[in-house]
Amino acid sequence: MAPISRGFHGRRRRDVDPARIPPGQYVVDDFPVLSAGPTPRTPLDQWSFAIAGTVGSQVSWTWEQFVALPSETFTVDIHCVTKWSKLGTRWTGVAIDTLLEGVQTEAQFVTAWSDGGYTTNLSLRDLTAGRAWVAYSFDGKPLEPEHGGPARLLVPHLYFWKSAKWVRGLTLTAGDQPGFWEAAGYHNHGDPWKEQRYWSD
């Protein structure tokens, strides 16, 4: 039981459904930016997306090929480990299920890697069954670089650091390998509904 903070009443938002807010989160209307370094800017003619690692044969797409893949437009709530949640965000992108069609693998884990050197690890199960995408459009417009454009991973059921900005590929691995924040004290899985923020949660 947490101690009462003398004189604290809080400012609950009446306009949001509490059932949509994971523990410790608060709802924002803007779109904060969190990243550990400068924003990389890769020209689209040098951009590609690759699926590699323990796969039968590596697959990759150029930007033109990627945006020609079957896409989905979807609306999801997102939750950042720094406590903000943003409800009803609308994205367009390619489902990971679509990217993995025809890929033969025994792997159970994935490292997503990005321009700028960022990595994050996920289980293949968290990326499939319609729960993850590579998104290139936010709110009907091309995704801005500071929010991860030209394309970012989107895994809305996990804390948002798992939704790697500037994503360029997925490396499928037999074992689970901690990524950038996972190696820096953050939780390996990052389920906001279980408040898995830090390694000891």
Add this chain to the structure above:
Amino acid sequence: MTRAPIVWRELAVLEIVEESAHAKTIVLDKSGWPGHRAGQHVDVRLTAEDGYQAERSYSIASAPEACELALTVERIDDGEVSPYLADELRRGDRLELRGPIGGHFTWRVEDGGPLLLVAGGSGLVPLMAMLRHRAARAAMVDTRLLASSRSWDDLLYRDELTQMSADDDVTIELTLTRMRPAGWTGPDRRVDTDMLTMLGPRVSERPRIFVCGPTAFVETVADALVGIGHPPAAIHAERFGPT
């Protein structure tokens, strides 16, 4: 690296120091605190009588070597937690927090230098922990700080920074973007490429760079540093606030 579990602790408030019209430093009893590295932050949790809770993150301002743990909090007028911390919290209260958090935006003397620190507004707080750590260890690391503040009165830690600038190995440059005291001869514009180039260190000296401030500030400064030729991997950034 061995780590202490990140668990909620109650720390006693020893003192509240007014740093500016908008910011206060909360000085806490460190008993039971596992220690931290300069640049790290904590999560603070407030609980109302009906059980409602609010959590936010605040940077640690004190050096790891300090006897007490200090957080500097800028009051966001329409915020939920910072007005409570700035206006309501008193000496003798207990504050619930956990940490330290963050393993990337940190600096230790052992990491070496030269060091380039660029602060926008209250983005100075985690960088101050690095400067205090450096001073506590009496380290002779070439250190440059560029701090952008709206006015002289808004600048955090004014007296301490003035003292630190007497160190031959510390260069502190200040730009005041809105209001300037009479006779001010320093820069009065937003941080730009010229200012960063003048301050150095040069790219060839391979400085470790830490930039903290509002999102737009960090975006501009980090882009300018990349433009000057600093490797992106040498630039550590911490952003706060809305876009």
